[in-house]
Amino acid sequence: MSRSFIAKNPSVLVFLAGLALFTLLVTVFSEGFGVGGLSTSFVKTLGKTLCLCLVAIAMDLIWGYCGILSLGHFAFFGLGGYMVGMWLMYARTEIIVEGALAQGAIPPTSQEVIDGIGTQIFGVVGSSEFPSIWAFSDSLILQLMMVVLVPGLLALIFGWLAFRSRVTGVYLSILTQAMTLALALYLFQNDSGLRGNNGLSGLQNLPGVSASQDVVSIWFLWASAFALGAGYVLAAFVVSGKFGSVIRGIRDNEARVRFLGYPVESFKLMLFTLTAMIAAIAGALYYPQAGIINPAEIAPIASIYLAVWVAIGGRGRLYGAVLGAAFVSLVSTWFTGGQAPDINLGFYTIQWVDWWQVILGLSFVFVTLYAPKGIGGLFDLIKTGEKS
Amino acid sequence: MKRLLLTCLALVCACQMIFAQSAAAQAPGPLQTVLQAHAKDVAKPSRKTIQPVIDAIVASGLEPVPGFLSAWADKSVWQRKEDGLFFIGEEVAKRTYALTDVDSGAVVAEVAKKELKQLKPNSGVRGLIATALVQFQLSDPNPETRAAALLAIERAPGAALLAPLRASIPAEADPVLLARKTRIERLLTIGYDEDTAARVAAIEEMSGDLGVDVRAALNPLVARKLNVATELPEGENIADILIPGEGDLTVEAAYDLLVAAEGVPPRTTPEMIKAVLADNINGGFVAGVPVAQFTDLQTRLSAYAKLAAAGQAPGLVNDAEVQSALDLHVFYETYAEPNAAVTTAAEAALSSISTRVGLNQSLDLGLDAISLASIYFLAAIGLAITFGLMGVINMAHGEFIMMGAYTGYVVQQVIPNHTASIIVAIPLAFAVTFAAGVAMERLVIRHLYNRPLETLLATFGISIALQQLAKNIFGTQARPLTAPGWLDGAWAINDVVSISYIRIAIFVLALIFLAVFLFIMNRSRLGLETRAVTQNPRMAAAMGINPERVNMLTFGLGSGIAGIAGVAIGLYAKVTSELGSDYIVQSFMTVVVGGVGNIWGALLGAGMIGTLQKGIEWLNPSNTLAAQTYMIIFIIIFIQFRPRGIIALKGRAAGD
């Protein structure tokens, strides 16, 4: 990393230090490695939140920096989860099936083992055959490559089609939304080969690992923190160079950049694919912590929420995306958790379970109208306040 | 004569009962006696066992039999718990029933409900009772009763019904019933007449008919059954000879049939081999092969062969054995109907019917497509105004549809008359959503006209807030919104082509909206101003038009139309807080595919999406989800080639 990059982006160091401190603190207070105090379920929530922050960075790159409001990035996030989930399910079931078959009088053939795994995995959707898309599921390395390759390829094809015919603005948003809807509907089918509506479940149980979830949750927290840190540095690097200037130019005036001789479509396509891959990696880390992935995860509304996080955090600044994602998802957890005390007005009791969605919705409106720079904008105010 | 005597007897019984109730309990009437003989079956009837009981009741020939049977089928026969006698009961006061004696027809007692047990024959038993009643009803003076008898014959045709039906035709006065009787008589003739010529004639007569009942009469005749024999038998009505491995008959299926029919040994499967090997393990070895080596199929096979050779296992049946066994047999299909002349005529009639059915099915599919298109159009038309003309991405559009539907529900709570409530609900829904739209435009959208992508976010926020509000107010349960009675039912052109009235109403509503839209845009002051503001707001303002007011009204209009669409959609589907979100993505796609800024575009877009979805559903009938997926993929690809939709605006209005 060149000196100039860090010099240009002092915030990167601040962010990395903050992230490291956060991770360390959580570890110290965790039940698995530390003194306790933070429940494992909360550690998992934090780990998942880090993944959401990473996908928010991807969203910020494509929307905040390049002006493409993609309403389909959760499709890539989900696909990443599916890819890693296939290996997790296969390997976990393989251990169970081999154990069960070994109890029989006659040792199993390899085909019998595979049939047994197929029956276990696809029994819930009334099938026992392995679809061809599961061809690599027995290999962790190949399946991990698929985590970036499959969503990357989808983004490449979709982006090439869309940018080539110069679909822009709102139309592109609706088109990306259609893409994620089509993918979700496709996966909802039982015949899709990915267990339909049931999706892939039990992903928190790592095959062959006997450590408790208290410990595993910390492993994933570290992995997610590392991925977020790396993603942040990568994003900062991308936006600070010449590439960054071009995409900001595209955001502000696409036609002018094109007239200057830049291949606008290629830039957009590269960025779209890159962000799709970042989203996929975030998903691959998220779903083993969530435990289950299914098509409902990539319904269009999830991607809209993603855009909202970035908007609330503040577009066009990477820490804004991180803040927004962390803030909204943690607040949601708090309100749905039943911890928030009800407010008794005498004639009517406000139950947060009933009302927090209303508040959430209205806060989007408020942020868009009165704080278009989001939470990140507050930092600007502080900064300018200090200067003056 | 006998009947007269019995009537007298019944009368006497009745008199007795009036004078001395306890005497009646001791001496049950003749029908009661028959019923008591089968008391257990009558009280808890099952379709499988009740036929002899019904036969016995009918065979008694007693006069009150028809009345009793219909009361029984209507669930108005009760059994008194204390003595097990059956009565026809009628509720005279809350939880109190007047009991009528089955024989005399006189009211015997009034009893509390808890001392009684209601007889509830199920639908299968009711069908048998109805069939038994046919002979009494065919010449009944009441046309409704006669119609009921005909319905019973249609539901359960049988050879025994042909004669009474024919006997009743000459005396039939009602022309509608006469036509129905004649038609049913033809159908029964096809199935049950003794005379071949009459049957063939009836088949030919009905061969142009599209009715499901005609096909239902013909198809059982030509139903085929697969048989196997060593030689082709004589004297059977053979439909086809099949060769295993060719056409529909697979070698496996043929051999399975052979196993079932002739008891030849079944094919040796890997599971059987495995089971035999497991039974023959001897100190870690099977036939000299170590068990650990059985991870390979070939090793298993050879060990099995050794066992078979030693007589410790049945012989191996493999492909060669299967084939040679099949070669010794002939596989053929026979018709269910033994008479060849009838089956030939039936096949000919069916093939001519099936072409016509195919044609009509495509027509029906076309109607479905139009209906779906009009629903999409209805959902999207408001959006065509707010998004198409004004360029405002209103993610809360779906929630305006929902508000309209809930308005309909609330109105129906206040005004119970369905017709009146719908008439009130439509303008009210417009008013409510118009107001909501205007409020939203003033408070939120007005500030975001130059930031379209952010409108999307703000309106999305409003959308989830409105959805949750609806849940808080109306609960999460679906609410009933019932169409008026005159919209019940369907317009059936024939048994294949039909469309429900409610869908027709939605289609008409869509047409009205189209006309209203065109009128407002092209003929009214507001339309003129809207077009002006859309094309060039500054110039319009310079001409004295107040763009703010026009925007507000236009947005209100689009929202109001969404509200009316909500009433219509609620009538045909459901009213829940998620109603709107089901339609929002489709609506946006409709507008985008059709082309923004043009009502005809939205119409074409809805037409294309509706037709496509129905077309794909037709190709893959067992999976509606796949149809939706492929439709969206098609739309994505379509937009690649026509990024501005089917009807693209040209020139300055296209903007960018």
Next chain:
Amino acid sequence: MNFLKTTAVSALALGLTAGASLADDCKIKVGVLHSLSGTMAISETTLKDTMLMLVADQNEKGGLLGCELEAVVVDPASDWPLFAEKARELLTVHDVDVIFGNWTSVSRKSVLPVIEELNGLLFYPVQYEGEESSKNVFYTGAAPNQQAIPATDYFLDELGVEKFALLGTDYVYPRTTNNILESYLEGKGIAEEDIFVNYTPFGHSDWSKIVADVVALGADGKKVGVISTINGDANIGFYKELAAAGISADDIPVVAFSVGEEELSGLDTSNLVGHLAAWNYFQSADTEANEAFIAKWKDLMGEERVTNDPMEAHYIGFNMWANAVAEAGTADVDAVREKMYGQKFANLTGGTAEMLPNHHLAKPVLIGEILEDGQFDIISATDPVPGDAWTDFLPESAVLKSDWKDLGCGMYNTSTSTCVQLKSNY
């Protein structure tokens, strides 16, 4: 004015909690894991309210073991991963002693690993597809042999149906149930081509073509019957289309496994009279216990509210759990589980339900015909049918057996006499 009533229930529960004179330090916590928002809220909020009512009732009776019960309500928001997260939160943060929750199978599959890992106790109140047995879950809803199979028998024997249309929403319960039924029907001599299967998405509303297809099935002269595993709101559109097509229950009967009083309250049933549903409970069951239960429910929630089968499942499950806790003298999961086996409690429909060693109930199966007022007329009631975790009609699972009491195994292969796995399959 629904929210006022909902509030009334919770206020009641809270009020009792706050005002009770019982010892505060020994609270027994009851987790309620039902979606209060999102697509499933339509069905699940009712169950949350039922649980609050049952807990308040129990506290009125003096709580359990001298302790007061406290209901902990969380909202998994119809989001399946969130179910796992909330289950973990209930068990580790709130330290609940038992969880009553879930509706969809996928949400159950989502919480299974968590419940098994943390040795929790879940009562699952909805009819489901079977093919599962977890040491930590008691299934108080119907297994396929307690709903689907008896209903199919009714079609075959009582209605003489010869041709079947299996219509379902595209997810695991209809898929598995229809697989079981297909294999069962073929065993009963129904040819493969006489079984028409169709799957539609959740919330499907455009039913005209499917209804037309079903009518066309009658063209070969066989009596057609529809077995519907259509879920949730999609039923409303389906029944409206059926009514519009003028299909009488005597021509093409429809038996539904997911349509109860609650679903019917969303539509006008006058054109649906005679169509059927199979459940273990109907509101119209004429017993005193049921009358009291309905009266209490309406009192809390409003006159127009109805009761349904999963509510009865929670009623039985909760009372059995309370009795087991009382017998065990502790709310500890393992001790309570031991006491659950053989636990008996009176059904609301009369008779007694019994908890079997395979964690399912023995319950009677009722078949009801829809009436004009949206209620069901019970026309057939069987003796209690023991729930079967592994169906006998699919070859892979016919050899499996679940017995947690003596065998200590939920997936025991009777042909090889081995325990296939101790955890459940998810």
